[in-house]
């Protein structure tokens with residue numbers, strides 16, 4: 377008899393995502409430092425946290441009840457104030473912005489709201505792992521193209537990871553519905569240049585393709601790099617859906633509020649998905665985020681503006697971890713943005729015995745053994761590649777550096793002690 381209770385075939389074999397697996401691992405191995413998932417191990421700005429406690433305990437009982445489904449009125453208004461000057465267009469808070477359950481749901485609504493069965497979606501590798509699942513969920517066909525590391529030695533930055541233009545152009549065809557562009561990029565920290573975005577935008581226009589622009593790391597860009605919003609390129613307003621995240625913006629990833637903005641025609645399609653599967657997001661958190669935005673917008677032109685000060689706060693952490701990794705045998709890619717470092721670990725291969733680890737991919741074996749032996753947990757980048765290309769991630773590990781200085785110092789010490797012990801053997 378057919379098994380009626382199994383996972384529908386379109387969801388694949390239902391593998392655990394890397395996040396589920398590595399959170400479980402962190403609980404099991406209890407590494408001294410967890411540089412795995414992307415979140416800070418210290419508090420968000422005080423005004424952000426107070427905005428939530430004041431809202432929950434405030435006089436207005438409605439602040440704890442359902443709010444407008446497509447976004448709390450005050451929040452969409454403040455998001456319009458935040459983004460309108462940045463994209464040189466007056467965003468209509470009612471019809472051009474949708475508040476979602478994290479950027480995750482904005483991606484989900486954008487993909488499910490546009491992709492028909494058989495449509496192709498171009499995904500740049502390495503990619504945030506849920507894109508693949510969401511495309512398949514909609515009945516679409518992901519077409520992958522990897523960024524290639526054009527420089528293998530000396531100082532490597534995320535700008536050294538590039539798309540092959542010919543290969544990209546070759547993927548576009550009459551079945552292509554969408555391309556997903558993640559800039560600034562997770563995990564590499566690449567900030568796509570104007571030339572790169574223009575090349576992609578021209579292909580989108582030539583083949584009448586949508587661009588889903590995942591920009592959740594928009595505020596963590598290190599000087600002299602500048603983030604460019606795809607929607608600001610000529611004629612891209614017609615075909616771009618931009619995704620942002622309050623969790624990333626205010627260092628409160630557990631609040632799980634995100635958003636999308638786009639022209640009203642595209643937005644309507646996202647709204648249809650959202651209203652039938654989430655309907656409305658947490659009211660007090662939306663209220664708190666709108667207060668936090670108000671606070672920041674009032675000091676937009678000062679050095680304290682969090683959207684600018686965050687990158688200044690993170691840059692020394694990035695530089696510290698780059699040096700610690702380099703001194704301890706890794707070959708890291710210096711990220712131009714974001715809070716992750718992807719580092720090649722192959723020079724350490726003769727110091728670490730992976731033979732007892734059971735995983736199929738080397739980076740899974742390396743990160744697990746490294747966590748057990750050194751006490752530092754990182755993420756295996758093969759998780760960010762399609763099945764056919766997982767080997768491209770195997771020589772790397774991803775480290776998150778939005779962590780307390782003392783934990784980054786501890787990481788450095790643990791790696792140094794381990795290296796010294798290994799050299800004596």
Ligand SMILES: Cc1ncc(COP(=O)(O)O)c(C=O)c1O
Nearest residue numbers: 478479480504562592621623634
């Ligand atoms: C590239 C990218 N997009 C989207 C998300 C999801 O963001 P959120 O936590 O707001 O759902 C993440 C989270 O790490 C991410 O790295």
